[in-house]
Amino acid sequence: MKKDNVILRKFVAAVLVISAIAAVFPFIYMVLISLTQKDTLNFDFNFATMSLVNYERVINNFHLLTNLKNSIIVTTSACIINALFSSMAAYAFAKKDFPFRKQIFAVFIATLVIPGQVTMIPVFVIMRGLGLMNTYPALILPIVNAFGVFLVRQFMVSVPDDLLDAARIDGCGENRIFFTVVLPLVQPVLVSLTIFTFISSWNDFLWPLVIASKPAIKTLTLAIASLKGSYSTNYGLVMAGSTFTFIVPFLLYVFLQKQFVEGIALSGIKG
Amino acid sequence: MNKKIVLTVLLTAFLASFAFASGSKESSDTSSKSTAKKTEMLLWLPPFASGDTMDEQFWSETLEPWEAENNVDLSIEITPWGGYEEKYLTGFASGDGPDVGYMYMQMFYDYIQMGALEDLDKYFSQEERDNYYYYESGRMMGGEYALPFVVGNARVMFVNQDILDQAGITELPQTWDEFIETALTIKEKVPGAIPFAQSWADPSIGILDDNFYPYFWQAGGKIYNDEGTQLTLEDNDAALTAATFLHDLRFKYDIVDESQLGLTNASDAFKAGNVAFANLPANKAKTMDEAGINWTFIPSLKEKTEGIWVASDALIMNSASENKELAASLMKYITSGPVMTAFHNDVSQFSPISKDEEYNDYPAFKDMYSNKTEFFHTLPVAKASSSISDNLSKNLQLMMMGEISPEEAISRTMDYSKNVL
Amino acid sequence: MKKKKSDMIMGYSYILPSLILICIFAIIPIFMNIYYSFTQYNILTPPQWIGLDNYKRLFSDPYISSSLKNTIIFTLVTVPVQSIISLVIAAVLAAQFKNKLGEAIRSALFIPVIASAVLVGTIFSLFLEPSGLFNSALNALHIDSVNWLGNGKTAMFSVIMATIWKNVGYFLVIFYAGILDIPTSFYEAAEVDGASALQKFVHITVPSLSHVIYLVITLGTIWSFQVFDMVYTMTNGGPGMSTVTLVLTIYNSAFKGFSMGYAAAIALLMFALVLIVQRLEAKLFDKEEK
Numbered sequence: 011m012k013k014d015n016v017i018l019r020k021f022v023a024a025v026l027v028i029s030a031i032a033a034v035f036p037f038i039y040m041v042l043i044s045l046t047q048k049d050t051l052n053f054d055f056n057f058a059t060m061s062l063v064n065y066e067r068v069i070n071n072f073h074l075l076t077n078l079k080n081s082i083i084v085t086t087s088a089c090i091i092n093a094l095f096s097s098m099a100a101y102a103f104a105k106k107d108f109p110f111r112k113q114i115f116a117v118f119i120a121t122l123v124i125p126g127q128v129t130m131i132p133v134f135v136i137m138r139g140l141g142l143m144n145t146y147p148a149l150i151l152p153i154v155n156a157f158g159v160f161l162v163r164q165f166m167v168s169v170p171d172d173l174l175d176a177a178r179i180d181g182c183g184e185n186r187i188f189f190t191v192v193l194p195l196v197q198p199v200l201v202s203l204t205i206f207t208f209i210s211s212w213n214d215f216l217w218p219l220v221i222a223s224k225p226a227i228k229t230l231t232l233a234i235a236s237l238k239g240s241y242s243t244n245y246g247l248v249m250a251g252s253t254f255t256f257i258v259p260f261l262l263y264v265f266l267q268k269q270f271v272e273g274i275a276l277s278g279i280k281g
Numbered sequence: 282m283n284k285k286i287v288l289t290v291l292l293t294a295f296l297a298s299f300a301f302a303s304g305s306k307e308s309s310d311t312s313s314k315s316t317a318k319k320t321e322m323l324l325w326l327p328p329f330a331s332g333d334t335m336d337e338q339f340w341s342e343t344l345e346p347w348e349a350e351n352n353v354d355l356s357i358e359i360t361p362w363g364g365y366e367e368k369y370l371t372g373f374a375s376g377d378g379p380d381v382g383y384m385y386m387q388m389f390y391d392y393i394q395m396g397a398l399e400d401l402d403k404y405f406s407q408e409e410r411d412n413y414y415y416y417e418s419g420r421m422m423g424g425e426y427a428l429p430f431v432v433g434n435a436r437v438m439f440v441n442q443d444i445l446d447q448a449g450i451t452e453l454p455q456t457w458d459e460f461i462e463t464a465l466t467i468k469e470k471v472p473g474a475i476p477f478a479q480s481w482a483d484p485s486i487g488i489l490d491d492n493f494y495p496y497f498w499q500a501g502g503k504i505y506n507d508e509g510t511q512l513t514l515e516d517n518d519a520a521l522t523a524a525t526f527l528h529d530l531r532f533k534y535d536i537v538d539e540s541q542l543g544l545t546n547a548s549d550a551f552k553a554g555n556v557a558f559a560n561l562p563a564n565k566a567k568t569m570d571e572a573g574i575n576w577t578f579i580p581s582l583k584e585k586t587e588g589i590w591v592a593s594d595a596l597i598m599n600s601a602s603e604n605k606e607l608a609a610s611l612m613k614y615i616t617s618g619p620v621m622t623a624f625h626n627d628v629s630q631f632s633p634i635s636k637d638e639e640y641n642d643y644p645a646f647k648d649m650y651s652n653k654t655e656f657f658h659t660l661p662v663a664k665a666s667s668s669i670s671d672n673l674s675k676n677l678q679l680m681m682m683g684e685i686s687p688e689e690a691i692s693r694t695m696d697y698s699k700n701v702l
Numbered sequence: 703m704k705k706k707k708s709d710m711i712m713g714y715s716y717i718l719p720s721l722i723l724i725c726i727f728a729i730i731p732i733f734m735n736i737y738y739s740f741t742q743y744n745i746l747t748p749p750q751w752i753g754l755d756n757y758k759r760l761f762s763d764p765y766i767s768s769s770l771k772n773t774i775i776f777t778l779v780t781v782p783v784q785s786i787i788s789l790v791i792a793a794v795l796a797a798q799f800k801n802k803l804g805e806a807i808r809s810a811l812f813i814p815v816i817a818s819a820v821l822v823g824t825i826f827s828l829f830l831e832p833s834g835l836f837n838s839a840l841n842a843l844h845i846d847s848v849n850w851l852g853n854g855k856t857a858m859f860s861v862i863m864a865t866i867w868k869n870v871g872y873f874l875v876i877f878y879a880g881i882l883d884i885p886t887s888f889y890e891a892a893e894v895d896g897a898s899a900l901q902k903f904v905h906i907t908v909p910s911l912s913h914v915i916y917l918v919i920t921l922g923t924i925w926s927f928q929v930f931d932m933v934y935t936m937t938n939g940g941p942g943m944s945t946v947t948l949v950l951t952i953y954n955s956a957f958k959g960f961s962m963g964y965a966a967a968i969a970l971l972m973f974a975l976v977l978i979v980q981r982l983e984a985k986l987f988d989k990e991e992k
Contacts (some may be wrong), residue, residue: 022794023803029791030810034869036825039835043828071335099720107706109712114721121728125928125976127949128969131738131962132731134371135745135777143298143375154723184712210870213818215931216953225358231818235935238824239363243549245828252821259816267809270816274872275879367957374745391960395746420816482852484940542941543832543852668959672764679942682854693764700762 037256044249053127068237069210073225074254077233081212081258084229086151088211089204096158097166097200101192103159104166105174115163117155124153126217134220144224153211158203165199166192202273205266212259230255297508313696314448319354320604323534324611325372325379328359329431329629339628347614351607362485366667373397373599380602381611385594386660387667390509393422394664399598400424404609412636413616421662427595428612433632433642435563435657436491436590438579444474444557456583457499457526460558466535466631467557476536477542478556479527480547481681486670490590490660491547491560494678496523497582498588498658499581508520509663512698514691522584528680542682551576566628566643581656589649592631593659664702672697737770738966745962756967766968768943769951776947777926784866784873785918789911791870792877792904808878812871818869824933826864827851828934839906854944861945865932869925880906880914916987923983927976947957948972 046061068074103115108239133152140150169192177187193200218229237251263270308548324344330336336359348355358379366388372378373392382621384392392398402425410416419427440453445463453466454460464476479492497504502519505512514520531537544550551559552572567575581587596609596615614620625631625641632642632650640647660666676690685693739756741749760766791811795804814822829835830850837847850860888906902904908915930949933939939946939954948968956965 017799022798026791026794026799027803028609028808030807033811033814033867034830037817043874051570053835095719095723102713102716106709106713106716108710111713114717117729118724119722121724123973123977123980124728124732125924125969125973127928127930127952128730128735128973129728130952131748131956131965131969132734133727135734136726136731138375143371152727153722154720155728156720156724159720165869184708188716209816213820214818215818215934216949219364220371221366223368223375224377225729231820234824235820236361236363238827238935241360243546244900247823248828252824256817256821260813263813271875274875278889286923367953368959370745370960391744395744397746482849482941484938539849539853540832540847543849545852659825665959668954671954671958674941675942678940679854682942684854684942700759 019272040249040256043245043254044253045246046199047246064246066253067247068254072233072237072251074230074233074251076226076260077228077230078228078254079148080149081229081231081255084149085208087150088148089207092154092158092207093204094198095154096203097162097193097196099159100166100187100226101188104163104172105169105192118159121156122160130217130220136210137246142280144222144227146227148221149218149227149229153207153214158207161203162196165196166171169195181226198272199276201269202276205270205273208262209259240261285422294497319352320607321354321356322602322604322607323358323379325358325360325369325382327362327365327383328434328688332584336628343620343623344611347611351610353607353611355611362463373601376601378599379543379599380599380604380608381615382597382599383594384427384597385592386662387670389421389426390664391428393424394660397600398426398560399600399602399608399689400426400430401598401609401612404598404606405613409613412637415454415593415634418659419595427593427597428616429593430596430616430632431592431594431631432634433563433646434592435580435646435649436495437563437646437649438582439551439556439561439565439569440473440577440579441551441554442575442577444471444555447471447474447572448557453577454582455513455579457496460582461530461534461536464530464558465534468536471557473542473552473555476557476558477530477541478544478547478550478559479537479541480544480550481542481678483545483679486667486674489670489674489677491562492527493523494556494590494658495560495588496526496584498590498656499523499586500526501585503543505663506659509661510702512669512695512702514573515695520586520691521687524677524680524690527677528687531681532683537681559569563643563646566645567630578645578698580653587653587656589653589656591657591659619698668701669694669698703786710799724738731737734748735966738963739970741963743966744960745960749963752963755962760967760971765943765946765951765954768946769948769968772944772946773927773929773948775858776865776929777923779862780926781919781922783862784924785915786871787866788870788873788918789877789908789915791799792874792881793907795874796878796881797899797902802890808871808874813876814868815871817868819931820935822864822868823932826860826867830860847881851937852941857941857944860870861929861932861936864936865926865929870924873922877911880911884910896913908909912987916983919987920980920983923979924976927972927979945992 042055042060044061044064046055047059047063049052099118103111107134137143138149171194174187174192176185177191178185182191213231214229215231216236218232219235222232234248234251234255241247290627324340326336326340328336330339340357340359343357344357347353360383369378369382369384369388369392378397389398401419405416405425411427415429415432416425418429418432421427427531444467448467450463450464450466454463467474467476480488481492482689494504497519500519500522501517502523503513503516527537531541547556547559548565548568548598550556550562551561551565552568552574554572554574598605598610598612602608613641616634618635621634621638622641625633625638630642632646633640640650642650663669673690673694676685676693679685680690730770738749740751740753740756742752745747750807795808798804800805801819803809832847832849832852833835841847848856850856865934888910889902890901892906928949929947930953933945933947933950934953937945950971952965952968952972955961955968
């Protein structure tokens, strides 16, 4: 009996390890190919001839650094704005009483069901009307949505009112209370929200595809798509671009792994 | 205290990014060399280079004299083929479109209808027009909206002479039946060779140019009616004949087999050296030489008649351009003899477009370009041309996969066209 | 009294930023979309009213029927498979591998999640080329090469495979956290009763996770309906129409077909479908929200 269990356990462990390798291997392969000039995708690697020449080309001829800059600006701004606006609204919904509070919140929640593709064309027209095509705000602002409000509000509700009252008695202004007392208390969910926002806006494709036609404003995800589209047979080049795009979220994941996982788990349990 | 600092930093970053945002609206290249205010203009061209030359480099260097002479700060964007039409649409829609751009036939109808393209007649004197070989080909829907730029690049049947020799074939096939016979002989006598390579897995509408239209025209067909408002694939049996021919190549004769259906690039396959026949663009000639392929070509097979697909891509001027005179000047400069010679020699071989230019295209094709012009066809300018082409190519793909019959492929396309037109 | 007024002022001013953005980017667009769906609009010239023509077109357009069929097949395969795989792995890890190995496996499986769908699509396209890695591996096992992306039947399968590969890690984390929340006393009691691992899974784990399963399935369904990036990168709808999806058709109609009005109609159709499916799933899980 027990012996069977041990064998089963080892077998299951092996299966799991194989699947973990399957999850990671394509990325390793991507990096390897990016260092070569290979014509065919197989396992023959000549380590001696590997070089960074594809990266050089991708940066010099394809302006990937500009794309990197754009991705960073857009994503960082989106994270900050989303966190700020969402927590402000969440605080108001959770702790302040005002007419129509319930109804307005219901409207917020209703917008969660709307897929982005449904609003894509009207928003495109709006952006054009506002003269914001090919600008950073056009890429940043649509990222803010009701999900953040929903998520943060769940946590706002559990902020103890006594704490807030105590601060008021101390003479703290309402705004100050929000920034110095409330925000620190909901920090975990803000981190969680920021991570979500980061991943989805860094990897966002369809909206930037539609609104960013000028190379100067294109993000990294757009860059690899067009790299693949035009030079699909230059494997090394395409993989170099892909690696370049992947590095930032990957490094963030490596250093903030705990927060990533906690963030997603949090949303799963509360959501 | 710490948290306050963090918050302040974040808020500062957020505000700073907005400062960035307003700054980004300006164009990214600023030249501050001369003190006189330069006119800013935008040129969009697709990629033509194969890998050693880079398009952007070529054009910046080549157009620098024009820029200097006209005091223009010219931004050149090489627009990738992927998402090409979308880019033009969003560009024009946002007012960020180019002064001068490049369009292929399927794009013209809608842009002309929307008034997005400038009629060029008023910018070209009679003398200048006469200098071009193909100026009149750019006349469509009542105006000269296109200045033919890449003309020719005929789709011809490339033949691997070595494989034919191995199969003991001494004469090139001239008709469809002879072609089938030759392909079958090769299949029998040269087991490792692929008799006929067609890129059926390419999702772009370009596969029609290589795989279908030549045969369609050889069977005597006409795609649209004269006004360009109706699809006329069922007016005679040409479409059905051509579709059946292709269908038979796979299902009756097994000349085209399953592996072809995954091929996105027939020229890569031909370059590898084990393909006997392939419909390829003429500008692949140099590539095949460099790869050491011993090749020859057949301009056109014959069924009812001969038919050769030729390109007629053109430069266009944006009707919203603020610098139309300069745009016209730029177009004339790009299409001038010296620039075109350099382009055809260094970047990609195409036929000469003006009398100022020597024939710099591949020598073997010269005869065809002089003597076979009666069999040349360019795609017509017609409504919803792009969507209908997409639908036709998808239906033909389904046919080649064996999911629908040739009749269905044609009738479905006809139905779709009625839906859209 | 004073507090009430200041509450009100603060309340409204604090929701204002979000409210404005949501109005501009979600609420107003829905109404604009409804309007556009009754017009022919090519973005360069003003919209022209054409009444119900776009909706009539929906019924006879082969791209729509293909899109619907493909999107539904895609959802019906992807959602159950990715949910089941991630659930089983989570259960196994929680039961047997609460150690460094388990942690490492979870970390590894999560990496595809942080890559963009475009990146995953790009890598998989290269792997699935006729002379690519997958086929090299198959050949080494003496199996014939498969024309993954060039064959109608396998193309959809390939896109599904890539999507599941990318998503499993994400749902794994959610399930894992959910399982950790289940009181160990439940399992101990079952252990005493002599329950096997499988029985524990079926009778304790799954029922306790019903809330989480509902979340995973709903999220997965919404994502599947919206599939675009993967298809655009790997197959662009081909070969034939085997991988044409709803969002791809919306995009092509708007930006290649010069028909924003038609695209708007398709978008509304998709929206209606998502709502219906949501309702069905809520009913299935008995989570009616009044």
